[in-house]
Structure formats: C-alpha cells, structure tokens
Amino acid sequence: xxxxxxxxxxxxxxxxxxxxxxxxxxxxxxxxxxxxxxxxxxxxxxxxxxxxxxxxxxxxxxxxxxxxxxxxxxxxxxxxxxxxxxxxxxxxxxxxxxxxxxxxxxxxxxxxxxxxxxxxxxxxxxxxxxxxxxxxxxxxxxxxxxxxxxxxxxxxxxxxxxxxxxxxxxxx
Numbered sequence: 407x408x409x410x411x412x413x414x415x416x417x418x419x420x421x422x423x424x425x426x427x428x429x430x431x432x433x434x435x436x437x438x439x440x441x442x443x444x445x446x447x448x449x450x451x452x453x454x455x456x457x458x459x460x461x462x463x464x465x466x467x468x469x470x471x472x473x474x475x476x477x478x479x480x481x482x483x484x485x486x487x488x489x490x491x492x493x494x495x496x497x498x499x500x501x502x503x504x505x506x507x508x509x510x511x512x513x514x515x516x517x518x519x520x521x522x523x524x525x526x527x528x529x530x531x532x533x534x535x536x537x538x539x540x541x542x543x544x545x546x547x548x549x550x551x552x553x554x555x556x557x558x559x560x561x562x563x564x565x566x567x568x569x570x571x572x573x574x575x576x577x578x
Contacts, residue, residue, distance in 0.1 A: 410491050410492060411491075413490070413491035414487055414488055414491040416491075417486070417487035417488075417490050417491050418483070418484065418487045421483045421486060421487055422483060425437075425479065425483060426479060426480070426483060436479070437474045437477060437479060440477040440478065440479050441460065441472060441473065441474055441476070441477040442460075443477075443511070444472055444476070444477045444478060444511070444514060444515060444518070445457070445459065445460045445472050447511070447512075447515045448462070448472065448515050448518045448519060451515060451516075451519045452519065452522060456522075460472040460473070462518075462522050464522065464525050464526060464529065465529075468525070468529050470518075470521065470522060470525065470532075472518065476514075476518065477514070478510050478511055478513075478514035478544070481510055481514070481544040481545070481547070481548050482506065482507055482510045482511075484548055485506050485510065485548045485551055485552060486503055486506070488548075488552050488555075489502050489503060489506070489552065489555050492552075492555070492556065494555070494559040494560075495559070495560065498555075498558075498559050498560065502551070502554075502555045502558075505551075506551045506555075509547065509551060510544070510547060510548070510551070513543065513544065513547045514544065516543075517540040517543050517544060518540075520535065520539070520540060520543075521535040521536050521540050524539075
C-alpha cells in the first residue's frame with residue numbers, strides 16, 4: 407500500500423508537470439486540443455446557436471466559458487496516475503488508460519451540458535451545478551473507473567508485477 411501511494415503521488419507530479427503545467431511545451435498542445443475537442447463535442451448536445459467557440463451563451467449578459475480547467479484533463483490525470491501506480495499488466499493499464507480517457511471525456515461533456523441546463527434555470531445555480539454536482543460526478547466517475555480497473559485485472563499475472571522499489575535489493 408505504501409508503494410502504491412508513493413508511486414501514485416510521483417505519478418501525479420510527473421503527469422501534471424508534463425501535461426498540465428503552463429511551462430511544459432507539451433501541456434499547451436494537449437490542453438488546447440482537449441479544450442477544443444470538449445467544446446466541439448459540447449456544441450453537439452446544446453441547442454443550436456447556444457455555443458460559439460468555447461462560449462456557452464446563457465443570456466445576453468451571462469456566458470459560460472470552457473477553459474483549460476474545464477477540459478477534463480485533471481480528473482483523467484488523477485485516474486491515469488492511479489492505474490499506473492497499481493500493479494497490473496501493461497496491456498491492462500493501456501486498455502484502461504484509453505477507455506478511461508474516452509469515458510471521462512464523455513462524462514465531462516455531459517457535466518458541461520448539465521451545468522448549462524442548471525444555469526439556464528437560474529444563474530445562481532452555477533456554484534451548485536459546477537462546484538458540487540458537476541465535479542462530484544467527475545470524482546465519482548474516476549473512482550468507478552479505478553474500481554472497475556482493479557476488479558477486472560488478472561490477479562495471477564498482476565501478483566508477479568511489482569514496482570521497482572519493492573523488489574529486493576539484496577539477494578541474500
């Protein structure tokens with residue numbers, strides 16, 4: 407368990423440094439792509455004319471904006487760090503990394519649609535819809551994905567896989 411926690415936090419630091427930190431050259435490319443993809447997919451589930459570029463028009467004076475923090479990368483990186491830290495085969499991790507990306511992407515698009523619907527009912531609903539219900543949905547999705555990842559792994563093969571730090575240093 408200590409090794410999982412150590413590898414999880416190291417994974418979080420490395421993944422966020424590479425894929426989310428503003429000073430990472432890769433981060434800008436990935437987050438721009440992810441934000442654009444999220445906006446395009448969201449535009450398909452909203453009423454025609456309600457969205458332009460990254461903006462969702464709620465009223466003449468109120469607009470929701472899909473930014474870097476809204477693109478779904480944060481929950482995905484937390485999920486990815488957890489599966490990378492957990493003992494399982496590389497193929498199992500790859501399968502779940504890909505599947506988890508698409509599931510989190512789609513749930514995030516649903517979350518943005520859901521927030522927009524709540525805010526259309528009243529602008530005072532934004533905090534409840536975004537901060538609690540929407541983010542709670544992404545947290546729940548990540549936990550459900552990780553639980554499914556753990557339960558679906560081949561326990562016999564995974565028991566032979568150990569992170570480098572827990573392999574014996576001395577053979578005597």
